[in-house]
Amino acid sequence: MKKQVTIKDIAKELGVSHSVVSRALNPNPDKNARISPETKERIVKTAKRLGFQRNRIAEFLKHGKAATIGVFMPEFSNRLGADLMMGISEAAAEYGFPLNFYFGMNYSSFETFIHKNIKNPCSGIISYPFEFGESEELKKLFSEFADSGGKTILLNTTCGSGFPVLYMNNQKGSQIAADFLIKKACSLYLVDNSHRGRSDSFLSYIDGKGFLDRCVRFDFQEFPTIFKRVADNRTGFPIGIFAANDQNAADIIRKVRELGLQFKEEIALVGYDDLQLAAQLDPPLTTIHQPFRYEGRRAVEKLINVIYGGNEEDESIDPFLVERETA
Template identity: 25%
Template sequence: MKQSEIKKTNPTVQDVARAANVSTATVSRALSAPDRVSAKTRDKVAKAVEETGYVLNHAARNLRRRDTGTIVALVPDIGNSHFSNILQGIETVCADRNLKVLIADTRKPSMSRQRINDYFSKNNCDGIVILDGHFSISEIRATNPKLPPIVTCGEWSDDPAVPIAVVDNLLGADLAVSHLLELGHRDIGHVTGLLTHKPGRDRVEGFKATLKRADLDPEKAWIFEGDYTLESGETAASTWLNLPERPTAVFCAADRTAFGFISALNEVGVRVPHDVSVVGFDDIDIAGHFVPPLTTVHQPRRAIGEQAAQLLLNVMEGGNPEEGNVKLQPWLVVRKSTAHRGGSQQD
């Protein structure tokens, strides 16, 4: 078809779909989440857009669909830099689509259950990104079946219809424990995250699996139950101090837990890494400036946020939510909180 025959005053997405010989849903995905379609399809859609002169009109789209132009991010602790980095990624992607991001701190005293439930309404937002693992989406859907599109970010969902963007926690735990094994440690403990959440359970599973591969009995390993907080690290340090036989290295499920663990030991003269090596998980901004600088598993938090936002946009544009899970790879950042068994600093 000649370009002059295709172009008209107000081309629509249907015109683009006809010109590219694809569905309107495919056009929407190609424009809103290009990484979700093949390069060949992207090229076909891009050529059709140029031929038809189509321009995505966000204001008209919002009026037609009665959209709010707003995405809600439900966050358990806005003050935690782990979440603020993820939010930066979400906001970057949404800004490109002229979407506002409303951030709601789910743990604030003023955040009532009714107020949270109000967010799960199509009248109040176009989509929701959940960063708080305490939500049961299945229970919410049972009482309110007409939910806006939802994705979870950094957490797993109990609803298979909800896409997730997470880090590979099993791999992260493996990186941490393998590093300690390479330094000669055989007596290794783990301060867990929340065991009611899958990320916390996965880190325990990864910890035990790596020990088992090293011919160490994971059931005899030291497990200190925690919840990602400074306080749980302090509690684990107190327990560690009272052990008749102490692990020479400890893997903490979160950097903040590691900070609490190290600080409590420092108060009684126990030196890290001379007396015990410590590895964290997250690589939050302060990790490299702590004393000693923390060896930790880096989560690509901004990328996790960007992927979560792309998943949400794809569902909002009619994509299949059950095809959208994304798992990103972490990596180990070696600093000064780990040393060879016996206290000598690694190279």
């Protein structure tokens, strides 16, 4: 078994004192402990080459806390949730922080999560308070955690807690979809209203390009009726369709096939999310990919910076188009 590299090993390798190495590798060093930038760079490079990893458990125990990062996530059983977990897990392992995952879809489960992390102080939390909205109760919970010294990064929320938020830029994703369909010179645009923020952004972009009069916004349960009427009275091809998510897009594919229409030539369909099913559909779905794995990694990096006294601002992550066979 490979021996764990210690600060003493690095000091011996470079011929410097143990205390110099300790100061160089301390993310929050004493302001009076001076070390030249050149020496610090040499120590950091050597530590990385030798495979040194900080003992986070011992480091945080000195301050009466656990090194563990608490993570609260909604119970998503799809690729988005899996990618987010992988990104968080990869980065936490890389930086030497243990993780505790908690799952829930209601306020009570989130309240339990916060109180557990106040009672048993952790290094910080990454929280995805899905669909809790803005409420005084939620703000009070976050204030309670902050007052206990808790450090937090929030994901994909607008709860207005005052903590840094890392979020997917749905506005950008919808604009990418709209621009893509505009370039297909669609005669008409059918816009799924299942996700109001995405449909609003799509239509706003279309309006800016002067094509709003070609748009029909629909509630998804009305799609079969609206689509048949549009297909029967069509004046030109292709008809562009923006689905609010990939599951809705899968239902749209079935309806298009029922009417005997062809993708690309007659129908241009763009979904949203890039779930695993998107590439397996027949035909494979052109869709907007949300990089949740990257978001997980960034969340850990931002939280660690906050834990060690750094400042973090809100940050958006841009989705991107994955072009397949439906457009």
